[in-house]
Amino acid sequence: MTRPLAADSPLLQPLTAGALQTANRVWMAPLTRNRADADGTPNDLQAEYYRQRAGAGLIISEGSQPSAVGQGYPSTPGVHTDAHEAGWKRIADAVHAEGGKIAVQLMHAGRISHPDTIAGQTPVAPSAIRPAGAVFTVNGEQEFPTPRELATDELPGVMAEFADAARRAVAAGIDGVELHAANGYLLHQFLADGTNQRTDSYGGSPENRARFIVEVAKATADAIGADRVGIRISPAHPFNDISEDDLSVYEVLTGRLAEIGLAYLHVLAEADDPIVGKLRAAWPNTFVLNTGFGVESDRDQFERLIADGTVDAVTVGRKFIANPDLVQRWAEGADLNEPDEATFYGGDGKGYTDYPALSA
Template sequence: MSTPLSPDSPLLRPETVGAWSLANRVWLAPLTRNRADADGTPNALQAEYYAQRAGAGLIVSEGSQPSAVGQGYPNTPGVYSDAHKAGWARVADAVHEKDGTIVVQLMHAGRISHTDSNGGATPVSSSAVQAAGQIFTANGMQDHSTPRALEADELPGVAQEFAHAAKLAVDAGIDGVELHAANGYLLHQFQADGVNARTDAYGGSAENRARFTLEVAKATVDAIGADRVGIRISPGHPFNDITEDDLSVYEVLVSGLAALGLAYLHVIAEADDPIVDKLRSAWPTTFVLNTGFGTDSDRDVLAELIENGTTDAVAVGRPFLANPDLVRRWTRGAELNEPQQETFYGGGAEGYTDYPALQS
C-alpha cells in the first residue's frame, strides 16, 4: 500500500494531445504479447485486453507490422489486410465502449526477424548486416536471418505501406498511430550509424540517416493528419544489437518531425540523460517519456517528472501489464498485482486478461 494520490496529482491532469482529449497522463506503453491470430488478425481476446486498460490516458498498442515482410515475431498483429481491419475495428469498439483512446504502433521489424516468421521472405534493412543473437520463431530460438538492403527505389513503397496501415487503422475506428523508430527495428536501422552502412542519400551523414524516417512520417501524416500521428525513438539504446556513436541524427530527426506537427514524441531514456532535456527543448507538442525499460516505474517519481517539466506524460509498461486498472490503483494507493513473466509472450487468457481489477 502507498499513500493515495492527491486529486490534483500531475499524473491525473487531463491533457489535449493532437486530436485527442485524454483523461490523464499515464499512458500504456506498447507491449508485445504475441496473441493475435496466426494471420495477424487481432481477436476478441486482444479486444478484451485493451478494453480492460482503457483507464490509461492513451493506449499505445503492441508493435504491429504494416506488411508481411515487416513481421518480426509469431502472432503479432498486422495492419495491412481486410481481416486485420475487421480485427482492429473490434479492438477500437471495445476500448471506446470504456471511454478509452487507442493508437496502433506501426512496427516494421526489419532485420529483427526470421524467414520462419514472415512467410519465408528475406528480411529487409538499411544494410545487409545480420543482427547478433537469436530470435524466437515458430520453430524455437534461431539466429536472425541475414537481411537484404532495401534499394533506394523501394523506399517510397515502404513508406506507403506505413501510410496504408495508418489509414486502415483509422478507418477501422482506431484513434491514430505511433511510428516505431526505436528499439532496433527498421526505422532505427536507418538512423543508427552502427547498422546503416549505406553510401547513397540514406546513409552517412546525420541528415541522410534521418531521411527515411522523415519520409515515412510525411507519408503517414499525409494519409491521416499530423494530429493523429506520434513517434517513438530510443536514442543510443543498444536493444536489438543497435550501436549509435553519432546521436546528432536525433537533432536532425526531431527538427524535421517537429516541422510536420506530429501529435507527440515518445522517448525511451533515463530522465537524467542529457539528450532528454535537449529533445524536450526542441519539441513543440506533447513530449512523452518512458523510463521503465528494464525496471519498473515508480509512481511518485513519474509524477515529479511531470511536475518539474521534464515531460508532459509518462508511458508505463509492466505495471500496466499486470494491473489493468493501474491508474485507479495508483490513485487509491492500492497494492499492485505482480507480473507473471512466464506468460508475457504468447498463450491465452492466463497472464493476459485474468489479472484481477480492484473490487468496487
C-alpha cells in the first residue's frame, strides 16, 4: 500500500485536449499486444481488453497500420478496410459503455517490417537504408531487408492513407487519432537525419525533414478536425536503429504543428531532458509526457509534474497491462499487479484480459 491520492490530486482532475474531454490525466500509452485477427481486424478479445481499461483518462490504442504495407508485425490491427472499421466500432462501443475515451494510434512501420508480414511487398522508407537487427514475422525472426525508398510522387498517397484511416476511426465512433512519429517508425524515419538521406524537398534541412510529418498531420486534421488529432514523438530515442544528431528538427516540427492546432503533443523523454522544456515552451496546447520505454512509471513524480505545470497529462504503459483499474489503484493507494512479460506479445486472454481488478 502507498498513500492514497487526495481528491484534488492533479492526476485526478479532468482535462480538455481539443475535442477530447478526459476524466483524469492518467492516460494509457500505446502498447503493441498482437491480438488482432490475421487480417488485422480488431476482435472481441481486444474489445474486452480496452473495455477493462476505460478508467484511463484517455486510452491510446496500440499502433495500428493505415495501409497493408504499413504493417510491421503479425496480428496488429489495421484501420484500412470495412472489416477493420467494424472491429474498431466494437471497441469504441465497449469503451464508451464504461464511460471511457479512446484514440487510435496510426502507425506506419516503414522499414521496420518484412515481406513475410506484408504479403511479399518490400517495406518502404524515406531512404533505402536497412535497419540493423531482425524482426518477428509470421515465419519467425527474420533479418530486416533493405527498404524501398518512397518516390516523391508517392508521398501524397501515403498522406491520404493516414487521412482515410482517421476518417474510418471516427466513423467507427473512436474519439480521435494519434499520429505515431516516434520509436523508429515511418514518420520518425523522415525526421531522423540517420534514416532520411533524401535529396528532394523532404530531406536535408530540419524544415525539409519535418515536411512530410506536417503534411500528414494537415491531411489528417483536414479529414477529422485538428482537435481530434494528437501526435507522439521521441526525440533522440534510438529504438529501431534510429540515430539523430540534429534535434532542431523537433523545434521546427512543433512550431509547424502548433499552427495546425492539434489537440495534443505526446513526448517520450525523461522529465529532466532539456528538450522537454523547449518543446513545452513552444507548444500552446495539451502537452503529454511518457517518461520511459520499459521504465517504471512513478505516480508521485507524475503528480508533481502536473502540479508544477511541466506537463498537462502523463501516459503509462506496462502498469496498465497488469492493472486494468490502474487509476483507481493509484487513487486508493492499493497494491499493483505485476505484469507477466512472457504474455506481452501474442496469445489469448492469458496475460491480457485476466488480470484481476480491485472489485473482482
